[in-house]
Amino acid sequence: MKNSFAFKTMFVLMLSLLVQCSTNDKVKTEETKVPEKDTASAKEVWLAPDTSTIPKDEFGELVRYGRDLIINTAYYIGPEGTVSKNLRNKMNCTNCHLDAGTRPYAFNYISSHARYPQYRSRENRILTLADRINNCIERPHSGIALKLDSREMTAMLCYMKWLGQNVPMNQHVEGDSPYKLELIDRAADPVKGEAIYKKECVTCHGPDGEGKMRADNVCYEFPPLWGPKSYQPGSSMHRVYKAAAFIYANMPNKNSNYKNPKLTMEEAFDVAAFINDDRIHKRPTNNGTVNYPNIKTKPLDYGIGPFIDSFPDLQHKFGPWGPIVKFREANHLPTKF
Numbered sequence: 001m002k003n004s005f006a007f008k009t010m011f012v013l014m015l016s017l018l019v020q021c022s023t024n025d026k027v028k029t030e031e032t033k034v035p036e037k038d039t040a041s042a043k044e045v046w047l048a049p050d051t052s053t054i055p056k057d058e059f060g061e062l063v064r065y066g067r068d069l070i071i072n073t074a075y076y077i078g079p080e081g082t083v084s085k086n087l088r089n090k091m092n093c094t095n096c097h098l099d100a101g102t103r104p105y106a107f108n109y110i111s112s113h114a115r116y117p118q119y120r121s122r123e124n125r126i127l128t129l130a131d132r133i134n135n136c137i138e139r140p141h142s143g144i145a146l147k148l149d150s151r152e153m154t155a156m157l158c159y160m161k162w163l164g165q166n167v168p169m170n171q172h173v174e175g176d177s178p179y180k181l182e183l184i185d186r187a188a189d190p191v192k193g194e195a196i197y198k199k200e201c202v203t204c205h206g207p208d209g210e211g212k213m214r215a216d217n218v219c220y221e222f223p224p225l226w227g228p229k230s231y232q233p234g235s236s237m238h239r240v241y242k243a244a245a246f247i248y249a250n251m252p253n254k255n256s257n258y259k260n261p262k263l264t265m266e267e268a269f270d271v272a273a274f275i276n277d278d279r280i281h282k283r284p285t286n287n288g289t290v291n292y293p294n295i296k297t298k299p300l301d302y303g304i305g306p307f308i309d310s311f312p313d314l315q316h317k318f319g320p321w322g323p324i325v326k327f328r329e330a331n332h333l334p335t336k337f
């Protein structure tokens with residue numbers, strides 16, 4: 001008798017839990033509109049949920065703060081930050097992770113929360129998403145890692161979780177990776193790149209790649225591309241392929257996007273080579289140089305050897321990458337960029 005009562009109560013409890021879960025799910029899918037089909041492109045690009053759907057509770061409060069931190073990074077944690085002084089330059093995360101990390105093919109965070117912890121070749125170990133955020137604080141921002149239990153770190157993680165709420169676990173979604181460029185069959189050419197820079201980029205990013213501060217001096221109107229206030233070597237943007245993919249799909253800002261790029265892929269490679277040529281341009285190195293401890297998983301386009309093949313460092317950095325890919329394929333070696 002007692003047993004059957006307990007059984008009944010459990011049954012009712014389970015049933016109500018089930019109902020609750022499915023109603024919650026329903027609310028979620030109604031409130032958010034992802035993925036949306038990008039009608040102008042053949043592919044289904046994932047878009048971020050609408051910010052009006054950020055919940056009005058404690059979690060939502062941190063989501064909003066996290067988004068604010070991505071947009072106004074220097075204001076909060078820059079060299080003159082109001083909360084802390086973790087960054088050593090005044091760039092904002094959104095300068096590279098465009099539209100607060102939501103724009104397709106602009107290094108968006110839409111699937112990030114669903115794909116970490118993951119193996120990272122630069123460290124040759126598994127990193128959490130918080131570790132990965134700190135990588136960007138240490139490299140492009142030349143800064144000091146945020147404390148893992150700081151309100152700022154928690155807020156950024158909440159924002160990324162909220163962004164990716166409908167994304168399948170452990171999978172990429174269209175638009176979260178760099179735009180796929182076709183390799184050119186010559187080396188990317190910094191000399192040609194300089195001419196493109198002078199024509200298409202200099203008005204905003206300046207003759208010395210120094211960018212332009214916003215009038216209030218808090219952060220940039222146009223962020224720097226090289227020099228002491230720009231990203232360090234070892235940053236992903238320092239790699240020619242990644243920078244070219246970003247530039248092709250997004251620059252010149254506002255006049256270009258992946259559906260309607262202003263530069264050809266060839267021009268994007270050349271200008272990325274010019275920006276990232278250490279023989280011409282200096283960058284801060286206060287956080288030391290990085291090299292990949294495991295040559296098997298080191299990206300093919302990193303600029304410093306040793307490599308798993310014997311092609312010279314300069315060819316790894318600027319290409320032509322075709323022969324390297326071909327050699328590696330023939331020898332069953334990794335071809336990852």
Ligand code: HEC
Pocket residue numbers: 070073091092093094095096097107108109111112113115129132133136137140141156176177178231235236237242
């Ligand atoms: C100079 C440009 C630049 C700046 C500034 C920058 N990042 Fe990044 N970040 C990158 C690039 C490039 C990647 C690699 C993207 C890729 O390979 O898909 C990256 C990767 C990441 C990733 C991993 C994403 C993933 O899904 O694997 C996270 C998280 C991240 N950045 C967070 C931040 C945060 C937070 C800030 C600000 C504190 C920041 N980044 C500032 C360029 C930048």
Ligand code: HEC
Pocket residue numbers: 094095096098099196197200201202203204205221222223224225231237243246247251252253263271272
């Ligand atoms: C109309 C002004 C404008 C032009 C022209 C322009 N950019 Fe940008 N660029 C920007 C702005 C603004 C950002 C930051 C975007 C943001 O914060 O939303 C940016 C960001 C960048 C970034 C990432 C942030 C950094 O500082 O590393 C790179 C790389 C870049 N631009 C390269 C280029 C290249 C190469 C060209 C020429 C092909 C170019 N840009 C032309 C305005 C411009």
